[in-house]
Amino acid sequence: MTGPRQLEQLDREAARLAPGASEESALGRRVFVEGRGAVLTDLDGNQYIDLAAGTLTQSLGHCHPEVVAALAEQAARLWNVHDFATADRAGLCDLLADLLPEYLDTYSFFSTGAEVVEAALRTVQAVAEPGRNRVGALRYGFHGKTQGARMLVHWDIGNQAFAGNSVLGYSPYCYRCPLELAYPSCGVRCATLVRRHIAEKSNVSALVFEPVLGAAGVIVPPPGYWEQIADSCREHGVLLVADEVLTGGGRTGTFLAAERFGIEPDLVALSKGMASGFPFAVLAGRSDVLRHPQVGRAGSTASTYSNNPLGIAAARATLEVVRRDTLIEQVDVLGALLSEGLVELQAKHAVLGDVRGVGLLYGLEFVRDRDTREPAPEIAREVYLAALDLGLRTSIGGHIIRLAPPFTIDRDLLEEGIALLGRALERVTGAER
Ligand SMILES: Cc1ncc(COP(=O)(O)O)c(C=O)c1O
Numbered sequence: 055m056t057g058p059r060q061l062e063q064l065d066r067e068a069a070r071l072a073p074g075a076s077e078e079s080a081l082g083r084r085v086f087v088e089g090r091g092a093v094l095t096d097l098d099g100n101q102y103i104d105l106a107a108g109t110l111t112q113s114l115g116h117c118h119p120e121v122v123a124a125l126a127e128q129a130a131r132l133w134n135v136h137d138f139a140t141a142d143r144a145g146l147c148d149l150l151a152d153l154l155p156e157y158l159d160t161y162s163f164f165s166t167g168a169e170v171v172e173a174a175l176r177t178v179q180a181v182a183e184p185g186r187n188r189v190g191a192l193r194y195g196f197h198g199k200t201q202g203a204r205m206l207v208h209w210d211i212g213n214q215a216f217a218g219n220s221v222l223g224y225s226p227y228c229y230r231c232p233l234e235l236a237y238p239s240c241g242v243r244c245a246t247l248v249r250r251h252i253a254e255k256s257n258v259s260a261l262v263f264e265p266v267l268g269a270a271g272v273i274v275p276p277p278g279y280w281e282q283i284a285d286s287c288r289e290h291g292v293l294l295v296a297d298e299v300l301t302g303g304g305r306t307g308t309f310l311a312a313e314r315f316g317i318e319p320d321l322v323a324l325s326k327g328m329a330s331g332f333p334f335a336v337l338a339g340r341s342d343v344l345r346h347p348q349v350g351r352a353g354s355t356a357s358t359y360s361n362n363p364l365g366i367a368a369a370r371a372t373l374e375v376v377r378r379d380t381l382i383e384q385v386d387v388l389g390a391l392l393s394e395g396l397v398e399l400q401a402k403h404a405v406l407g408d409v410r411g412v413g414l415l416y417g418l419e420f421v422r423d424r425d426t427r428e429p430a431p432e433i434a435r436e437v438y439l440a441a442l443d444l445g446l447r448t449s450i451g452g453h454i455i456r457l458a459p460p461f462t463i464d465r466d467l468l469e470e471g472i473a474l475l476g477r478a479l480e481r482v483t484g485a486e487r
Contacts, residue, residue, distance in 0.1 A: 055443055057098025060085040078106075078450045081435060082442055089116025092463040092471075094447060102442065103471040105457045106449035110268075110300055110415075111331040114375055115460040121330045124371035128364050137361040146370045150338060153309045153377060158322060160344040162337045162355040163369075165362065167299035167325040168198025170335035173355070174262065174295050174321050175202045177339070180348040182259035183291070190252065190261040190292065192225040193232070196269035197262060197297050206262050221258060223248035223283075225267055226275035229408040229419060230427065237276045245282040252286045260293035260320075265311035268300035271454035272417030274410050280315045293343070294319040299335070300415075303327020303373075304382035304461060307389060307413035314412065330372045334365035381461040385413045388468060392416060392457065395472035403479045405433050416457045429453035433482060440478035446471055 056064070063085045085097040092115050094102045107113065114121060124142075132140065143163075150161055164170045178189065191197070191206035198204070205220050224244035228237050235243055252258060265280065267273035287294050294317060301311035302324035308314045310322060320343050325335035337344070337355075344350065359365075376382065389412070396416060400406040407421030420434040421427050431453040438450040449456040457475075459468055 056083045057096065057100060059097045063097060077452075078438070081439060081450065082447075084442065091115035091117075092460050092467055100445065102445050102447045103467055103474065104447045105459045105468075105471045105475075106447050107458050107460045108331045109326065110305065110449075110456075110458045111326045111329075113303055113305070113327050113381070113461045114330055114372060115462045116331075118330060118372070118375060118462070120375055121332075121368055121371045124367045125332065125364060128367035132363050134359075134362065136358075137356045140361075140363040140366055142363070142366045142370045143361065146366055146373070149370060149373045149377065150336065153373060154322075154338055155310070155313060155318070157318070157340055158338045160339050160341040162344065163361045163366065164335040164337065164355075164357070165333045165359045165365065166198070166335055167323065168200040168203045169357075169360075170299065170323040170325055170337050171197045171203040171206075171262070171297060172200055173337045174297075174323050176354070177321060177337070177343065177346075177349050178260040178262075178293055178295065180354075181293070181343060181346050186257055186259035188255070188257045188259065189220050190248075190258045190263075191220045191222055192248075192261075192263050192267065193222050194225045194227060194267050194270035194273060195262070195264055195297070196267070197264075198299075221251065221255060223251055223261075225270075225273055226279045227267075227270075227273050228276060229410070242276060242278040242282065245279045249282050249286040252283070252290050252292055256290075258290075258292050260295050261287055262295040262297055264297050264301065265315050265317060266301055266306060266412060266415065268415065268456075269451065271419060271451070272411050272415055272456060274412050275315060280317050284317045293321065295321045295323070297323050299323050299325040301327075304376060304385055305413055305415050305458065307382065307386040309382060311412075328372065329365055329368035332365050332368035333359070334362070334369050336369070376461070379462075384461050388459065388461070388463065388465070389413045391465065391468060392459065392472065395469070395476075396457075399472070399476050399479060402476075403483055405430060405437075405479070405483055411457075414459050414461060418455045418457070420453045420455070436482040437475075437478050440481045441475055444474045444477055444481075446474040446478065448475070 088095040094104045197206045296312045296319035321339040396409045400409045408419040420430040422430045434453045
């Protein structure tokens, strides 16, 4: 239950605050005042294990001391000089060169996920051959809320599809296969159809995709999906633009999810895993694309907050810790623990229709009935709220709950978090009902 001091704050702002908050904050009604590592504290002093890691931003947990120190030091010195170089920028470029595949050697810096997706789209537009005026995207993809990004969005929870000039292909949503087939006997037909589409439509300039579709519920492609599609894009001169705003920075067990799935994108958009929750985004690309004369025209990467000194300092500190403490290796170790715990919960609770994920990124799909697979958003909501009341923060969207713990979470705390989720499920479906 939301405590009295929080209720007072929420009531006070309610008359003035425009509606439109995320489902998780509108439902959760909490006022958080502090975050340390994987633990949040609310205004009434209650604590929560944060298995949503901020907005999947806190790979190092909340308020990592080295990031706090870097930000405090920068905040005391310099906040904005347009896109002039600052002392950390060259170091950040070196770090990115070290962490990313070698061929992704050119970068520009922005503030948000949607902004960097827009920068990628502008890049595609600038290098596209005449007649290639369409951009491919995948069903269930999410790429942000600015108009260009929305053109690519086809995720029907919270955001309406907006046709624009994008071309949508099948995503590898095995649990709800649109072709009513089953893996592996399907031969990954969804990919074959995307491949055919790319081969037949000579007007597609790029495919913008999430290697693992995050917002729509952590849709993890089966083997063979990306191989087919990436080959086809290469063959037909279609640029591969990986939207790794959510997955980039190690969340799936490799710095880029694209590496895990054997894709070599031409451009990559990164944000959440870059700067520990400070608004920051990176467009990484092949130098021949980002140094193309039409792309690198004066001012094309500049905006009020692009190359922001605070963002650069936070990103540099974050990525230095990720590299020095070999945190990405921890992702698979902790991910195995998380997966094991969730599979056990699924065996006990029929409402958990599907549990899927990779690294430290998991989606739990709630259903009314395992046979019909009818989505059960009302059960997801009850579980989400019960978990909060028990001291566990997760992330909810429709009938799906997502889990994305910090890479630095203590093993015991992760186990405690999974146990709390189990208690929340019991409260909603079992003995405590
Ligand atoms: C894959 C992906 N792309 C883009 C975005 C948009 O990022 P932002 O909310 O920072 O604009 C998100 C946000 O969740 C995302 O998950």
